[in-house]
Amino acid sequence: MDPILVARHLTKVIGKRTIVEDVSFQLQPGEVFGFLGPNGAGKTTTIRMLVGLIKPTAGDVTICGFDVRRDFEKALRNVGCIVENPDLYRFMTGRENLEHFARMLSVDASEIERVAELVALAHRLDQRVGTYSLGMRQRLGIAQAMLGSPRLLVLDEPANGLDPAGIREIRELLRRLAHDQQMAVFVSSHLLGEVELMCDRVAIIHKGTLLREGSVADLISSRREMEFRVDDIAHASEIVRAKGLQFRADTDRLWISMEENDAPPLVAALAGEGIAVYHAQRHVETLEEMFLEATGGETVD
Amino acid sequence: MFVPLVQNETLKIIRRKRFLIVMAILFAILSVITFAQSRQLRWRSNRNWRADIQQRISRMQEAVRRGRMNENWARYMRAETNRLQFYLDHDIEPDQPTAPLFVRAFANVAGFLLLPVLVAILGADIVSAEASEGTDKLLLTRPVRRWKVLASKLVTLWIFATLTLLCGALLAYIISAPFLPRGGWIAPTFTGFQIARGEFHLDGVRQLPLWKDTLIAYGLDWYALLAVAAIALALSVLFRSSVAAIGTMLAALIGGTILTQVSPDWTTGKYLFVSALPLADYYTGRPPPYEEMSMVFCIALLAVWALVALIAAFAIYVRRDVFG
Numbered sequence: 001m002d003p004i005l006v007a008r009h010l011t012k013v014i015g016k017r018t019i020v021e022d023v024s025f026q027l028q029p030g031e032v033f034g035f036l037g038p039n040g041a042g043k044t045t046t047i048r049m050l051v052g053l054i055k056p057t058a059g060d061v062t063i064c065g066f067d068v069r070r071d072f073e074k075a076l077r078n079v080g081c082i083v084e085n086p087d088l089y090r091f092m093t094g095r096e097n098l099e100h101f102a103r104m105l106s107v108d109a110s111e112i113e114r115v116a117e118l119v120a121l122a123h124r125l126d127q128r129v130g131t132y133s134l135g136m137r138q139r140l141g142i143a144q145a146m147l148g149s150p151r152l153l154v155l156d157e158p159a160n161g162l163d164p165a166g167i168r169e170i171r172e173l174l175r176r177l178a179h180d181q182q183m184a185v186f187v188s189s190h191l192l193g194e195v196e197l198m199c200d201r202v203a204i205i206h207k208g209t210l211l212r213e214g215s216v217a218d219l220i221s222s223r224r225e226m227e228f229r230v231d232d233i234a235h236a237s238e239i240v241r242a243k244g245l246q247f248r249a250d251t252d253r254l255w256i257s258m259e260e261n262d263a264p265p266l267v268a269a270l271a272g273e274g275i276a277v278y279h280a281q282r283h284v285e286t287l288e289e290m291f292l293e294a295t296g297g298e299t300v301d
Numbered sequence: 302m303f304v305p306l307v308q309n310e311t312l313k314i315i316r317r318k319r320f321l322i323v324m325a326i327l328f329a330i331l332s333v334i335t336f337a338q339s340r341q342l343r344w345r346s347n348r349n350w351r352a353d354i355q356q357r358i359s360r361m362q363e364a365v366r367r368g369r370m371n372e373n374w375a376r377y378m379r380a381e382t383n384r385l386q387f388y389l390d391h392d393i394e395p396d397q398p399t400a401p402l403f404v405r406a407f408a409n410v411a412g413f414l415l416l417p418v419l420v421a422i423l424g425a426d427i428v429s430a431e432a433s434e435g436t437d438k439l440l441l442t443r444p445v446r447r448w449k450v451l452a453s454k455l456v457t458l459w460i461f462a463t464l465t466l467l468c469g470a471l472l473a474y475i476i477s478a479p480f481l482p483r484g485g486w487i488a489p490t491f492t493g494f495q496i497a498r499g500e501f502h503l504d505g506v507r508q509l510p511l512w513k514d515t516l517i518a519y520g521l522d523w524y525a526l527l528a529v530a531a532i533a534l535a536l537s538v539l540f541r542s543s544v545a546a547i548g549t550m551l552a553a554l555i556g557g558t559i560l561t562q563v564s565p566d567w568t569t570g571k572y573l574f575v576s577a578l579p580l581a582d583y584y585t586g587r588p589p590p591y592e593e594m595s596m597v598f599c600i601a602l603l604a605v606w607a608l609v610a611l612i613a614a615f616a617i618y619v620r621r622d623v624f625g
Contacts, residue, residue: 051442054622077444087435091316100312103305104443144439 002065004029004078004152004184009059010049012042019045020208022059027152027184032174034199034216035188042208043188044084047156050186051081064151077105081154086141090130094121094140097129098147107148115143118173134161142170146177153177154186159194171198225255226263227283231276239273240266255283306445306453307460314423314461317430323419327469330415331476335403339480342398350394358382358389373565376588384494384586387506391491399485400477401511407473408518409587413579414558416522417529419465421550424458424533426543428618433542437623447619455534455611462526470519486512494586521580524600528607529554532574535610538618554578561590568593574606 005027012020020042027033037043048054050061052068052075061068066075088097098112116122119139129137138161145153153174159167175198177183189195195202196216203213212219229252230236240247240256243266247256258266260282267277314320361378364370370378388395396402428451431437441447492514493505509517533550540546557575560567570576571591577599583589589599 048438048623053438053441054624055620072446073444075444076442079442081439081442083438083442085435087438089313089316089436090434092312096312096316100309101439101443103309104440104445106302106305 006062010056011058013057025203029182031200032178032185034195034202036195037205041205078151080145080150082141086137088129094125101144105148115146119143135166152184156188225257225283228254228280229278236275307457310457319423335477358385380588399482401485403477404473405515408581412522412581420462420529421533423461424530425537425546425550427454428537429540429543429546451618458530462530490514518581525578525580528603531607532610535614538614577602
């Protein structure tokens with residue numbers, strides 16, 4: 001299957017600062033792709049290059065086989081996007097906003113009803129966007145992005161401003177669009193948990209470069225650990241190493257990659273060696289820890 | 302594909318209430334002037350216009366003779382005495398307070414500052430507002446090339462500049478009609494007064510009915526407004542902030558107008574677009590602020606400014622990176 005989006009060696013240098021360096025990835029139809037990174041990592045700059053708002057210093061972007069810079073109109077016909085904030089015309093109503101963008105795409109007016117239904121905004125469509133909450137503007141932004149049934153959705157932090165119920169709705173909507181209609185969905189986020197729930201594949205960006213790329217299962221879910229607090233770290237480390245488990249340690253804690261079911265026997269084994277175990281609990285690695293580790297922060301094998 | 306874009310821009314100007322503001326300003330200013338005119342009419346209704354004109358001429362001649370005024374004013378006064386004398390010689394009253402003449406005078410009075418300011422209000426934020434409100438990110442990620450987006454903004458601005466001029470003329474008539482005599486469209490007027498090297502030339506003077514003269518004056522205003530719109534668009538592209546764009550445009554218009562009046566010795570001023578804006582005035586017989594400016598020069602100057610502005614606007618808009 002041909003990829004919908006191909007980004008090759010994207011680099012953006014402004015002045016002497018390299019904001020994005022050699023970022024490459026692909027999106028296949030039917031997948032939700034998470035673009036994960038802390039604020040200021042270069043997520044938005046990358047997105048702006050994907051949709052042609054800024055010109056890459058090096059590298060190129062192809063959407064459905066069309067180069068974004070050379071065949072802008074053909075490439076962008078396949079894209080719906082929100083960049084940074086869902087900034088729509090506040091002095092116009094939701095419907096006028098959708099009509100505005102529908103005219104630019106020359107799509108039918110019936111499309112407006114369809115996309116408004118999808119994001120459950122039909123009842124507020126005739127009010128001015130200025131009166132909308134951030135969550136409603138986010139939903140209107142997504143509706144706008146879905147006008148004309150694009151093959152690629154590019155959404156920058158789509159969960160921003162939504163309440164938990166709204167986030168769940170959007171998550172389900174995006175997964176449905178990807179899996180039922182074979183769209184490719186590109187979602188950026190700085191929240192690990194969100195990406196884990198929404199995406200099939202993830203790329204992690206930090207300081208402008210891609211740290212890792214892979215399936216969510218490989219990158220995040222496998223990184224589930226148990227945290228143990230013990231009195232004798234050195235002794236405990238020996239025992240754990242002897243069992244062939246992957247772990248990290250600091251002065252009084254061990255983080256061991258293992259399933260919860262395997263915890264009671266380990267606690268028993270530690271206790272049998274005379275080590276006091278003060279607590280044992282599930283530990284989901286935070287994004288920050290992941291970055292620390294990937295960028296060579298303190299890690300013990 | 303282009304018409305829907307113009308439709309979009311039109312909707313935005315209307316929803317932003319820009320045109321409403323322009324209409325309100327026109328209405329307010331025209332009402333005040335009409336009020337003043339009708340008072341003046343009552344005051345001098347029983348006076349002899351010939352004596353009146355004669356008195357104005359001798360006052361101006363006296364002032365010129367006494368000297369002590371800047372060269373610009375002196376030239377204007379000399380031109381004006383000659384014009385009035387010409388009307389007097391032909392036994393035609395030049396400045397009757399009638400509604401048609403009010404409409405005609407509006408072309409001169411508003412053409413060099415008021416109408417350009419109104420067009421600046423309409424145009425200076427047509428691009429920069431999208432940048433400051435963040436909507437350009439959506440506008441420019443739709444499958445429409447950037448030059449088409451900007452061209453649609455230019456066309457929309459030209460449409461609204463035209464509407465502003467038409468509404469100005471229409472409002473001038475509607476507001477003044479109840480207070481001033483309504484007829485007089487066929488009253489004779491003279492055009493084609495020329496000064497070259499201090500000499501007053503009458504060979505080019507022609508007599509036209511007022512309606513024809515009015516159409517020509519508004520045509521010249523229209524041409525100048527299209528150039529102003531192009532310059533406003535370029536500033537709007539250049540500045541990301543609407544306030545900066547409008548401020549610069551107003552400063553250029555007002556500052557330029559003052560400059561041409563206070564420092565006539567700095568002849569480079571003739572290359573400023575503001576010097577060429579009062580086309581309708583020059584057509585009526587008022588000398589341009591700098592000796593060497595002819596009508597053709599003014600028209601060409603505006604064309605060059607507009608062209609350069611548009612080339613810069615398009616070149617920048619099509620290439621630049623859109624950041625948040």
